[in-house]
Amino acid sequence: MSASTTAPWWRDAVVYQVYPRSFADADGDGMGDLPGITRRLEYLRDLGVDAVWLSPFYRSPQADGGYDVADYRDVDPLFGTLADFDALAARARELGLRLIVDLVPNHTSSAHAWFRAALAAGPGSRERARYLFRDGRGPGGDEPPNNWESIFGGRAWTRVSDLPVDIRAGADDDQWYLHLFDSSQPDLDWTDPQVHAEFLDVLRFWHERGVDGFRIDVAHGLVKAEGLPDWAGTVVMAEGTVDTADTADTADTDDPVDPADTAAATDSGPMFDQDGVHEIYREWHALLAELDPEAALIAEAWVQPMSRLALYVRPDEMQQAFNFAYLTAGWDARVVRSVIEESIEVLGAVGASPTWVLSNHDVIRHATRLALGASGSGPNGLRASDPQPDAALGLRRAKAATLQMLALPGSAYLYQGEELGLPDHTTMRDEFRADPAFLRTDGAEVGRDGCRVPMTWAGGEPGAGFSFGADVTGWLPQPAVYADLAVDRQEGRADSTLEFYRAALALRRDLGLGRRELSWRATPGPDVLAFAVGDVHVVTNFGDRPVRLDVSPGAEVLIASGAVDRRTGSLTLPGECTAWIRD
Template identity: 55%
Template sequence: MISTTTPPHTTKDDWWRSAVVYQVYVRSFADSDGDGVGDLQGIRQRLPYLRDLGVDALWLTPFYTSPMIDGGYDVADYRDVDPMFGTLADFDAMIADAHTLGLRIIVDLVPNHTSSAHRWFTAALAAGPGSPERARYLFADGQGPHGELPPNDWESIFGGPAWTRVADGQWYLHLFDPAQPDLNWRHPEVRAEFEDVLRFWLDRGVDGFRVDVAHGMIKADGLPDVGFSTITTGQRQVELLGKGRLPYFDQDEVHEIYRAWRPILDSYPGGRMAVAEAWAETPQRLARYVGPDELHQAFSFDFLDATWTADSFRKVIDTALTESTVVGAPTTWVLSNHDKQRHVTRYGDGVEGLRRARAASLLMLALPGSAYLYQGEELGLPEVLDLPDELRQDPAFLRTGESRDGCRVPLPWSGDLAPYGFGPAGSEASWLPTPATWRALSVDAQSGVPGSTLELYRATLRIRRDHPALAVDAGGVTWLESGPDVLAFSRTAGETVLTCVVNLSGAPVLIDGYGQPLVASDTLTEQGSGHLLPVDAAAWLERR
């Protein structure tokens, strides 16, 4: 069976088709001033590390003015930098340095909701029911004899009702925290505001946007009930995310927004792009977000959710490649991000989890399309599962007991004492504590060490960038016959064939006839004319 995606040859304007993008969780990447919080100057100081790692672009999580109720995804001012992270001048200096080093910058855009501290929302609360100020948000009267019940049964993604009542009796919608009121995207002023925000950052040189909750801005007319709730059935509505239709997600009208944004992006030189964080009930509906008149990419979260079996990965890969061919855009692969448990831990944690994570990275980076790395995965960082409850800051933790803080612990850079070089020399501050075991996982501890996860990523990314069979205009995926629980596929450029083999079985497997090894996630041993690939390992081999 053959699945292919062969977009046009990469040029400066379509760099995103095969880019490796490194997600920077700004609070946890690098702290330049010793206050325990990562910042823009910290990123600037570490740009050479990212260039040498071999990535093409950085995606920065929100650094805008914010009360930080949800780690900056509650934006109070979309055109300024929060003092916690620096200034606009710091941003300008950082992006200038990045471009000098050949790195592009993608920034997070949060259009579904604002902060409750946003000037629009404070004006809406002051203006009262029926006012033009409230029309920018989704205010509604409650149910019950005195309006004491929420307008409908919608639930917050963070748990509990998606409605909060204000002093005058009306309710406002917040699909996330009450500090994140949803905007009314049928209001022309809202649409005009965000088109201006796009231009503001494009004028400052950003190369793209990651669109947060890209599926969420339009709600069904009449705000109809879902029909079930956690209280009545014990099933949370969020469990339908990506599996079924909800009246507040993936409404057809949302595509009108992106059709208005695309000409703005296209009007700037250098291939400005946008990638959707979107969830839809089918791959076909997800593919609708991507196209020449809408967004450039959408994350393939099915790949992140695949189980550690050959069947699961192959099904996800085939589906994603088929859909990418339909829309004429490359698939966007991801294994971890700031909202999901790190894949070292998802795959079993400890030695087993790390072994599998390393193999999964080779699998992902051999596939056609672009790949998004989450900071620290190149170090093999696991999820931190034992953070004290009193230190957790994720608003979802307070409502559901579930926390994303474990994947947001600051990166270890160097040294023997926590937080391992996260801040300037002598600084001991860190907004979340760093485990003692991370001393051995720091950048300095792994740099130059054969077989370390960092050196594996560096070698793999170097090959990916230079190898003709992995270029954007190379052949797609050709599946090869392989044993049970083994994935094998090739990609071809002229006479050169690169084969990726992943052993998901319980025993070493002999790989023969694919040529010479280029890189492997674990040590290969020669056996006859071939090599033994260990359990939970992957290798790239070349034949010319």
């Protein structure tokens, strides 16, 4: 990767993910909203990010945090109005921030006008062709059309006659419809031309309102195998792991997984990573190239091996794809190096820039996850009865991992609050949980609420300042430690995680690290990873003991995630620490 300054903005951008309901509440109702985000955009500009990615804010019953969309061209009243969105987009432009929004094309809400029309129109109708309605199997069609399971638990099919009366709206037939997620999220049928036309128009709509890019939810799931055959494999996604047959095995999440060991794992099942999805993204690419050659499409695609992921970012498809192999690599020097090498090589072969990410709204925050053992995947949420992480260890590793990530060539994605060192809420009482994965499994899956807890802005205020000037708490409870980690407790404090992030992001930009090539360097042991980007040496000590590094007398430590002992001709890097060194 060259250090060209003419590359599109997204090739080396640092993107900050905002989960709207949990970022900032302007109207004091305990729920984050678009005006709240707008009022905090200067904070993001000062943090040093290049773009803001908004998780869904569309009109929705909110059965899955807005990923159940009822109207793709409107803002849910929980979050504000279209005018509020326009004000947010305008303010982002004033501050030099690009704007990315989520697009959810795999499924709609069951409250979407299309689905209500499909129910009313009945079997064989034009309206039902937009979704995957099928007759059941067995006597009377009493069995679902196949054995697929929902990512959120339970079967992936619901019978029309089993729907609540208020949703069924008079439909009295016994067909089944597919929902890979919650039953309130019916899957669309992407063989239907009306579905294609609808989403092309949705892309135009938001581009005209100032959007610079689209993060595509479940990008690998839009097309299903012809005939929807049974499958006895295991579906693996951030939201959970689902066996589609009782005999299916799941991986031991306590052990790190080397990408080289999973290179043959190309069978994502008949519901994911079908070759037909690429025709859709070529169609979208062509539209956006006409509207704005610098617009970006970003794939959320949980596929293996990396060569399958590379198909999504060929020159005529998407611009980027999330690098989940890096997120799940864990705290293991060998595995992390393998992922970095493979990412740069395989994605570079199709002309794409790699992305790097450690946390998002679907996984345990890395300040907690990296304290749970070597594995980078971990469980799907924690509760008070589970073994609790070592907070100091987790933050130490999280800062080291982040500093390494920010030096890598390509684009980096941050999740709201990680710049404060926020941990997951690992002791939340079950009565507060809202994740459909928790609800559909009767609590067997803890779910993702722990990483979605509202941001903490002012430690001495109710709800740690989440709601502007209001004596209310947010929609999910914050753990007690959040008050001490609030923005106002960290700003201006040289030893804080917030100022560490600000310094690292400023250096990354000043040094152009995201646009430079990476070369590996020798290390003093197997627990140390070292590479150079330009004239900056990046060294991470994955071990728990200090290591001595030989450096020139004029070597300069630009930034480190821990206390480095600098002496003439050498420096000592403490355990679980990363340093950027100009030698």
